[in-house]
Amino acid sequence: MGIESARLKIERKENSPECLKAEYVIAQVQTRLARKAEKRISTISQIIERPYEENAKLEARDFRIH
Numbered sequence: 001m002g003i004e005s006a007r008l009k010i011e012r013k014e015n016s017p018e019c020l021k022a023e024y025v026i027a028q029v030q031t032r033l034a035r036k037a038e039k040r041i042s043t044i045s046q047i048i049e050r051p052y053e054e055n056a057k058l059e060a061r062d063f064r065i066h
């Protein structure tokens with residue numbers, strides 16, 4: 001098998017419906033993880049901005065992973 005035919009075979013696989021669907025699913029998961037990370041960072045930022053006394057009263061639910 002020559003280099004060119006191997007290259008064409010790889011390109012066909014990259015454009016296959018299975019590969020495109022997998023890329024779509026990966027993009028969805030990455031988007032969900034990014035949103036969760038943004039929410040977590042927002043929560044942590046709010047906690048940091050609270051006065052010390054208020055932070056001392058925090059409950060475990062503030063740190064729960066969803």
